[in-house]
Structure formats: C-alpha cells, structure tokens
C-alpha cells in the first residue's frame with residue numbers, strides 16, 4: 240500500500256516526548272484525506288543503538304552544525320549503517336512523499352545526510368523539508384532544490400503548506416521560497432494526532448501542546464518575531480478542550496506547552512485556567528499538570544490572584560528567560576522586566592510550588608565584567624530557591640549567536656561588531672569580550688552554579704562542546 244507521506248523527526252531534539260510538529264502535520268493530513276505515517280528517528284537513535292566506544296557523544300558533536308566536527312572513520316561507518324537502516328524503514332511504507340522536520344540548526348547536518356541518502360536510494364520519492372532549522376543559512380535548501388535533491392521546502396507553519404503540496408497546489412505561500420502566510424485562526428486546526436507514537440516508550444507521560452504562536456516581546460537577540468510575525472493564540476477553552484481530549488485518548492495528564500510564552504495574553508491564560516477548573520468538575524481526572532515558558536511581568540499585571548488561579552488550574556512548571564543578573568544588560572536586550580519583577584515572580588512560584596527552570600545568556604555584546612558578576616550574584620541570591628526545591632534547574636545555554644533578522648543583528652554597526660559568523664563576533668565597544676572570553680565566562684558560571692548546588696542538565700555534554708570549541712578556536716589562532 241502506498242502512503243501519501245512519511246513524516247520523520249530527526250536528531251537533535253528532546254527524546255522524552257513525541258515530536259509535536261509530526262503530530263500536528265499528521266492531524267491535518269488525515270483531516271484532508273491523505274494517509275501518513277510518523278517515524279521518530281530521533282527517539283530510535285537513542286533507544287536502539289547500543290553505545291559503542293563514545294559513538295553517540297561524537298555523533299552529537301557532529302550534528303552540531305556550528306562545530307563542523309568530522310566523524311572518525313569507524314564512527315562514520317556506523318553512522319552510514321544507521322542511515323541505511325533508516326532509509327529502508329522509511330521506504331518500507333511506500334511513501335510518495337517524505338517530510339523531514341528540521342527542528343533547529345542542530346538538525347541540519349542530520350537532515351542533509353538523510354536527504355542525500357534517500358535521494359540516492361529512491362530518487363523518485365519526493366522530499367519535503369520544513370521546520371525552524373531552515374531559518375539559518377546552514378540548510379542551503381535553495382541549492383538542494385535547484386539541484387533536484389529535494390522537491391519542496393516549507394518555511395513557517397507547515398499545516399496549510401503541506402496540504403497544498405499534497406494537493407498539488409505547489410504555488411502557494413510558504414512553499415519553495417514564497418513568503419509564508421500565518422494561519423489566521425489557530426482554533427481551526429485539528430487537535431494533534433499522536434496515534435503513530437507508542438507513548439508508553441517515551442520517558443515522560445507527557446505530551447507537547449501549543450496554545451499560541453509568536454511572541455508579545457521583541458528581545459534583541461531572538462528571531463521568533465521573524466519566524467512568527469504576528470502573535471496568535473487559541474482560545475483558552477479550545478486549549479482546555481484539547482487537553483481533555485488527549486487525556487481521554489491516551490490517559491495523559493501532563494502537558495508541556497511549546498509556546499514562546501504561556502502568559503503572553505493574560506486574557507487567554509485566565510480563560511484557559513477557568514476552563515480547566517470547570518473541566519475538573521465534570522471529568523474524573525483530579526487536576527492536569529502543565530507548564531511552559533513564562534515571561535516575567537510586573538507585579539501589577541501578573542498579580543497574586545492570577546498566580547493563585549494558575550495554581551488552581553494545575554500549573555506546575557515554568558521556564559523563565561532571565562538571561563542576565565544585570566538590569567542594564569536586560570534593558571539592552573529589551574527583556575521588559577527588572578530584577579525586582581523577577582524577585583516577585585520567584586516568590587510567587589515558591590508559594591505555589593511551581594517548579595522553575597531559569598535560562599541565562601552569558602556573554603551578551605554589552606556584558607561587562609561587572610554585569611557578569613551581577614549574574615553570578617543573582618545565582619548566589621537565588622540559591623535559597625535551589626535549597627527549597629523551587630528552582631529545579633538552570634540552563635546556561637550556548638554563548639550568544641547573533642542571528643540574522645534579529646534586532647541585535649540590525650545593531651551590528653552601532654555596536655561596532657565584527658562578526659566572522661553567527662557565533663564568532665567581537666564588539667569594539669566591549670573589546671575584552673571575544674569568543675574565547677565568552678566561553679570562559681560561560682564555563683566559569685557553570686562552575687559557580689554547580690558549586691551552589693544548581694542542577695544543570697546536560698552539563699557534561701555542554702562542557703565537552705565548549706572544550707571542542709576552545710580547541711578549534713585555538714587551532715584557528717595558531718595557539719597550542
């Protein structure tokens with residue numbers, strides 16, 4: 240039997256829950272009468288491959304496009320075998336199209352390897368690529384299209400574009416370089432379809448869900464505003480209905496929102512919470528647990544009552560982009576909140592037992608030594624929340640890449656920044672802060688955080704990543 244489209248999810252992505260992009264795309268395919276099969280190759284890599292002599296660690300370095308890491312000949316041989324088996328698996332469904340979801344730039348290396356392998360084995364199969372990983376320069380989708388290696392690429396939301404491709408209407412928005420058009424009413428989209436995933440196999444009994452697309456803020460370093468031009472959201476009631484639906488389908492009671500922020504529209508947040516509280520009266524579920532990325536607002540707008548309502552509705556975890564302990568740096572970033580606002584937010588999280596994840600950026604172009612020390616001071620100040628169990632983890636991330644199409648990119652001249660590539664840049668106005676210095680600060684912050692007892696997920700992988708980067712930088716500079 241022929242399958243209209245096989246949709247694949249690839250590394251690097253999280254592996255504890257099924258990929259939402261595939262579940263969303265499958266739902267629209269079904270709605271429009273197209274058959275589809277989702278395969279989570281990212282999950283398969285980590286779950287079927289026995290670790291051979293550091294293979295997975297090296298593969299992760301290889302996938303990180305910015306490192307340009309080459310696999311050793313033995314690991315390259317293993318990787319080619321895996322690729323081969325993946326292509327066999329994909330083709331076993333007899334697909335007319337294969338849709339590859341490129342989650343971020345860290346999926347580009349893998350995507351390109353799959354594309355070339357698939358094209359070689361089955362040149363007739365039509366290849367479609369989509370996902371946020373196309374928003375940097377690494378994918379070179381135009382070249383792939385020109386050379387006939389892929390058939391289509393989709394930028395922006397995939398739901399309408401994919402259906403158009405399957406219907407043969409390939410001249411539409413978002414397809415092969417045509418400006419994407421945002422979906423007007425997210426309430427019109429079908430609920431995500433997770434039926435192709437064996438949910439019990441994933442580590443977490445949790446599903447991803449989206450309540451909104453885009454963001455209400457315009458932080459200087461962030462390109463969400465380019466990917467999703469308008470901030471659009473589903474009604475709170477529609478989101479609550481999907482949570483109840485997924486619970487009835489799969490028995491899952493925990494939901495992780497992929498939104499850039501779950502409190503972008505306080506009206507929707509209140510509507511969601513009230514709808515959930517209402518649902519709990521009619522279905523015998525107790526309370527769902529849910530959470531996601533959360534922006535810090537002033538005490539006046541996100542007040543005590545709203546925090547209480549969120550707690551009543553089951554809010555359990557929030558991820559907060561703090562970025563810096565320096566108000567001066569946060570102000571340049573246009574974060575629109577101060578350390579005082581953050582103090583209040585964390586106090587409320589503590590009162591309501593929300594689990595908190597804090598995200599930081601070390602080495603912003605205007606970050607001086609004093610600003611960096613402010614970040615370290617903040618880590619010390621919030622140690623009390625680590626000890627009380629409110630701060631569950633922090634993420635110090637990569638050092639800052641200056642992404643094209645971000646407000647910061649537009650300020651390159653004003654900040655006298657010379658940028659060799661997205662990651663290697665240097666501002667004349669802050670001469671001490673070159674790439675090596677940023678990595679040093681980043682690694683030092685990790686050391687301090689570890690000493691204070693913070694939980695840093697993937698800290699060893701990140702350390703390896705930075706050490707590989709330092710080695711490469713020193714090689715380039717001719718320093719041993």
Ligand code: B12
Nearest residue numbers: 251260338339340343344345369370371374393396397497
């Ligand atoms: C939640 C999230 C995460 C979560 C992951 C949750 C998950 N889904 O598994 C976590 C925190 C783990 C994460 C990690 C990372 N993330 Co992230 N993340 C997001 C966020 C906020 C939402 C992504 C999401 O799930 N959206 C919901 C799904 C349904 O949307 P989607 O995957 O984009 O799919 C839609 C379209 O892209 C398209 N589409 C997707 N696939 C396909 C395939 C086909 C064939 C078609 C036609 C269409 C299509 O249609 C889908 C439906 O509309 C976005 C920002 C944003 N608001 O988009 C950043 C974002 C995707 N992340 C980003 C980055 C950089 C990363 C990291 C590399 C960060 C890092 N340095 O570690 C890592 C990548 C993983 C890794 N280990 O390397 C960038 C990507 C930028 C880029 N140009 O590559 C984004 C855009 C944020 C940003 N502006 O910086 N992330």
Ligand code: SF4
Nearest residue numbers: 454456457458461499
């Ligand atoms: S960093 Fe977060 S809050 Fe700021 S613009 Fe990007 S998505 Fe919005």
